[in-house]
Amino acid sequence: MNSENSTIGDVAKKDEDASSLPANHRFLEPVKAVKSITDLAIWEKSEAYMEYTGFIATLNEAIKGKPLSVDCKVSDNVTKMLKMLDIIDNFIDDFPPVEQPQRFGNTAFRDWLNKVKQITTQLLQDALHLKIHVAIPEVKVYLEESFGNGTRIDYGTGHEMSFVMFLCCLYKICYLNEEDNIATVFLIFNKYINIVRRLQKTYRMEPAGSHGVWSLDDYQFVPFIWGSSQLIDQPKIYPPVKFLEDEVIEKYADEYIFMSCIHYIKSMKTGPFAEHSNQLWSISAVGSWSKINQGLIKMYKKEVLSKFPVIQHVLFGSLLPIRRFRH
Template identity: 75%
Template sequence: MESGRSSHAGGRVSGAGMTGDSKKDDIVAGVLPGNHRFLEPTKAIKTITDMAIWEKSEAYIEYTGFIATMNEAIKGKPLSVDCKISENLKNLINMLDKIEKLIDAFPPIEQPQRFGNVAFRDWMDKVRSNSTQLMQEAMPPSLHLAIPELKVYLEESFGNSTRIDYGTGHEMAFVMFLCCLFKVTFLQTEDSVPTVFLVFNKYLHIARKLQQTYRMEPAGSHGVWSLDDYQFVPFIWGSSQLIDQPKIYPPGKFLEDDIIEKYSDEYMFISCIKYIKEVKKGPFAEHSNQLWSISAVGSWTKINQGLIKMYKKEVLSKFPVVQHVLFGSLLPIRRFPISH
């Protein structure tokens, strides 16, 4: 029942293109009314009891629906699949390239403590001071009114500059950013596959570079019991890519070095495993117990469904993560309207 609801919500999120062949103006009008007022997103979940509001909110339904919609769009497809890349997508990738290049301008500084290099704060300040301009260059003037709302999600995507840490809440901000780009019709339904494979994957590359360059602490990690210190969504979408792919079957083969070497550029899940093996020492079963357990599951479909459930339980239902979630006009905290 739950997944059915999610995919329906996903249809609303990507309403940009779901309305078929109607004229573009009609589509825009259909998604956001002409008098739509954008809002700078703010935190709304202040106490544990507010969690019930979050789980019934429009933002929650839209967000989980977006994850389900993208999950479906990329099912069984390798990263190298041939897909049309729109001008808007090219602009978005170009924007992320510029953000990544800024890392080189702020090399880590010599400091006594091992974790959390303070040069990250300078990089983050630069991204914040440039974010409006970067988005204006990437988006058409007709959507510039949305930038004050959208850019907050982008800025939150790369980590916390006070604590110099990064975790699933920051990853969530970026997925919300993508979700909002569909809601304002900057991205259309036909952009779904390249949004995951080119834009989200590029973001993942930047997040890893930041983690390593500035030795960022994992935010709110449960250590050995969490799926991964930093990410979660690429395991969901990455496992969907592997559904009905005979090359990595049974799933347990994802732990084999030759499989990792051969397929890490084709499948996000495998690239995540490769990254973990590069940055962590010791037996895989000890430092990544949850992923080790997953390797015993019989099919990628089951792994994919299990990871979506785990994400809702271990990330979206956890107050330490959700207290940082931002709500605006596009992902509102108001209750999702129940249609009869």
């Protein structure tokens, strides 16, 4: 893999063996690089931006029209990632919420997150091939930033973005490849979403930013993109306005990520859907899932990827560099 100009597509064609990494590749601990609003233009022309948006588009295409129950390849490396996430998930049991006066932001989350950060190196050493252990100091930072902020005890699209970048890095180092695309979304990412929902409920985490202003709901965005792709060209939830019906939500929440998101929102919020989730309510009027999917990708680029309060926290290293993208 050419560390200077490789793309997700290049990596997907590589053999799963980590020997395809050049011996002279220098991994870097990721750092923040967008320090002001004017730096957003650098980010939007960067290799990291192209890699990240290309990665989302590639997986978006891979799962189009497929339910979660579809038969997909589950490689050993996918299984190892799921095992790692199970361990992280199970740690929540070790740090129950503490009694405290404030309603939101239970401080036990900090203890859980500290525990996760203490063990991520070991977890990744257990999961990754020995030849790519040298990448761990770079990729582990994205994993550690995926679950929320320990100081503010909040969670938002920036943390979600960090996990997608973590997945992207796993492709860049050839740990995952094209054959893993469906399982990456349906198994790994879906498992991650279930963990962060559990964190949100257990520790009553605040939405990051201005009460979820950078998202479709209080916390997530990418599940709506990939989830709407699943619903393209299938008749079960058509026209899209049917996703608002309680019976449809209950029936398909385990089959489609988008419906799982709607089910979660309705379980957490009371009152008219049009009031507490106005953007999603508006989306329901769009005539096709294909248009919804493309519209959500455009909205994500505009409302998340071009917002300084989100991008100021993004980390850049050798795998997702801030340098300008060159064709």
